[in-house]
Amino acid sequence: MSNWLLPESLADILPAEARRIEELRRxxxxxxxxxGFELVAPPLVEYLESLxxxxxxxxxxxxxxxxxxISGRTMGVRADMTPQVARIDAHLLNREGVTRLCYCGSVLxxxxxGLLSDRELLQIGAEIFGHAGIESDLEVVQLALESVGRxxxxxxxxxxxxxxxxxxxxxxxxILKSRVAEVxxxxxxxxxxxxxxLGRDSGCLPETTRYLLALTSLYGDGTVLERAxxxxxxxxxxxxxxxxxxxxxxxxxxxxxxxxxxxxxxxYAYHSGLIFSVYxxxxxxxxxxxxxxxxxxxxxxRARPATGFSLDLRKLSAGLAPAQAARAVRAPWxxxxxxxxxxxxxxxxxxxxxxxLPGQQLSLDEFVIDRELFSSDGQWQVRxx
Numbered sequence: 001m002s003n004w005l006l007p008e009s010l011a012d013i014l015p016a017e018a019r020r021i022e023e024l025r026r027x028x029x030x031x032x033x034x035x036g037f038e039l040v041a042p043p044l045v046e047y048l049e050s051l052x053x054x055x056x057x058x059x060x061x062x063x064x065x066x067x068x069x070i071s072g073r074t075m076g077v078r079a080d081m082t083p084q085v086a087r088i089d090a091h092l093l094n095r096e097g098v099t100r101l102c103y104c105g106s107v108l109x110x111x112x113x114g115l116l117s118d119r120e121l122l123q124i125g126a127e128i129f130g131h132a133g134i135e136s137d138l139e140v141v142q143l144a145l146e147s148v149g150r151x152x153x154x155x156x157x158x159x160x161x162x163x164x165x166x167x168x169x170x171x172x173x174x175i176l177k178s179r180v181a182e183v184x185x186x187x188x189x190x191x192x193x194x195x196x197x198l199g200r201d202s203g204c205l206p207e208t209t210r211y212l213l214a215l216t217s218l219y220g221d222g223t224v225l226e227r228a229x230x231x232x233x234x235x236x237x238x239x240x241x242x243x244x245x246x247x248x249x250x251x252x253x254x255x256x257x258x259x260x261x262x263x264x265x266x267x268y269a270y271h272s273g274l275i276f277s278v279y280x281x282x283x284x285x286x287x288x289x290x291x292x293x294x295x296x297x298x299x300x301x302r303a304r305p306a307t308g309f310s311l312d313l314r315k316l317s318a319g320l321a322p323a324q325a326a327r328a329v330r331a332p333w334x335x336x337x338x339x340x341x342x343x344x345x346x347x348x349x350x351x352x353x354x355x356x357l358p359g360q361q362l363s364l365d366e367f368v369i370d371r372e373l374f375s376s377d378g379q380w381q382v383r384x385x
Contacts, residue, residue: 007119008119009112009117009118009119010118010119010120011118011120013314014365015365016322016323016324016325016365016366017318017323019323019366020317020320020323021122021313021314021317024151024313024316024317025122025124027150028104028147028150028313029102029104029124031143031146031147032102032126032143033102035139036100037100037101037102037126038099038100038101038102039103039104040085040101040103041103042081042084042087042088042103042105043084044077044078044105044106045066045075045076045078046075046076046078046084047068047073047074047075047076048063048065048073048074048075048076050087051063051076051078051079051083051084052076059079059080061111062079062080062109062111062113063076063077063078063079063110064076064077064079064108064109064110065077077107077108078107078108079107079108079109079110080107080123080310081103081105081107081123081125081310082125082270082293082310083270083296084103085101085103085125085308086127086129086293086296086297086306087300089127089129089297089302090297090300090301090302090303090304091297091300091301091302095130096130097130098129098130098136099128099129099130100126101127102124102125102127103123103124103125103126104122104123104124104125104313105122105123106120106121106122106123107120107121107123108120108121109121114284117285118312118314120314121312121315122312122313122314123310123311123312123313124147124310124311124313125290125308125309125310125311126140126143126308127306127307127308128140128306128307128308129297129305129306130304130305130306131305131307132294132305134244134247134248134251136305136307137274137291137307138248138251138252140290140307140308140309141158141276141309143309144276144278144288144290145255145278147288147311148278148280148287148311148316151317151320152320152321153280153287153316153319153320154281155280155281156256156279156280156287157256157257157258157278157279157280158252158255158256158257158258158276158277159257159258159259159260159263159276159278159279160245160248160249160257160258160260160275160276161259161260161261161263161264161274161275161276162241162244162245162275163263163264163271163272163275164241164272165237165238165241165261166212166215166262166264167180167184167264168237168238168241169208169211169232169233170183170184170208170212172208173204173205173208175202175203175204175205175208176208179198179202182198183195183198183212184264186198186212187212187215187216187262187263188262188263188264190216190262191216192213192216195209195212195213195216196213199212207233211231211232211233214228214231214232215261215262216262218231218259218260218261219258219259219260219261219262219263220258220259221257221258221259222246222249222257222259224259224261225242225245225246225249228242229242244273244274245259245274248274270293270296271291271292272292272293272294272295273291273292273294274291274292275289275290275291276288276289276291276309277290278311280319282319282320283315287311287315287316287319288310288311289309289310289311290307290309290310291307292305292306292307293306293307293308294306325364325365325366325367325368326352326367327352327367327368327370327371328351328352328353328354328367328368328369328370328371329346329351329352329353329354329369329371329372329373329382330354330356330369330371330372330385331343331354331356331372331373332355332356332373333355333356333357333358338378338379338380339373341380342373342380343373346373352367353373354367354369369385370384371383371384371385372385
């Protein structure tokens with residue numbers, strides 16, 4: 001095997017694309033700061049017990065394991081930064097009231113999340129801890145939509161779901177309480193025949209099968225909620241879920257919003273209540289995922305209401321139009337004081353100046369040299385090429 005080949009689902013990022021990703025990172029972190037979010041930077045690896053304290057099976061399977069050569073304990077390479085940020089809020093900051101935290105860093109998946117997914121992501125996100133109302137949910141959604149808008153994504157679509165609703169319908173049936181993961185998988189795939197077979201073979205209540213089959217057809221615009229009220233049981237948990245979704249839709253009248261009540265497998269097991277995804281033309285799956293994850297800090301000693309979102313900057317950038325090369329100025333190499341001063345002045349103005357080393361031949365992906373610095377009557381000037 002050639003020593004330059006990379007493992008499956010890992011890739012190098014070349015100059016122009018890498019620059020755009022870095023510019024997006026800076027722009028979005030600056031945006032989050034204007035909302036009052038404070039930047040944190042958790043470590044790439046932690047003891048496995050800490051990383052898995054709040055995560056479900058799906059996230060655990062994506063966590064790569066290594067042995068700490070100092071302690072001999074098993075560590076995990078993070079596959080998601082949200083549990084780490086929750087640990088910081090609960091254990092290190094330990095503040096009263098609302099805390100807004102943002103972050104950006106690489107995460108590694110032991111196996112890709114999907115057929116077209118990469119294993120290394122540059123995850124950026126923002127979380128609000130200490131507020132249980134819809135206002136904090138709306139803030140993170142608005143910030144998520146502004147994030148993709150800053151990148152040049154047009155006409156994003158917001159997709160809502162409420163996984164606790166489906167889980168409630170499953171767990172209220174004693175026969176299915178031990179088979180939640182299996183039923184969730186069938187619902188997420190909208191596998192009608194599989195659900196019918198499960199209802200027939202498991203001996204669950206007939207009404208449970210009826211409700212689960214109804215969920216598979218409850219997707220579309222806001223009118224889904226009215227249909228849901230007529231076909232799902234009139235119980236407090238159902239009313240709470242549908243009411244939360246309705247309030248959320250009513251608070252965002254200017255956005256395209258869809259609802260999918262069968263989609264209860266999105267995200268990781270720490271999510272609770274209302275969750276959302278942002279889709280846009282040009283990307284094969286969700287650009288942004290987020291929502292409420294109340295109580296995530298419980299395993300770190302302090303349960304708090306929480307909501308937030310994250311996205312992969314590498315995936316976001318890859319779906320945009322090809323990154324454009326930047327304009328640059330060519331300058332000769334030399335020790336002339338006037339030349340050095342001219343180059344320095346151009347760079348201070350934000351210009352890219354490439355000084356030609358002796359014998360250098362240019363082969364650039366990142367820059368287009370469209371001007372040059374030349375001497376005329378002892379004065380260094382810039383002219384177009």
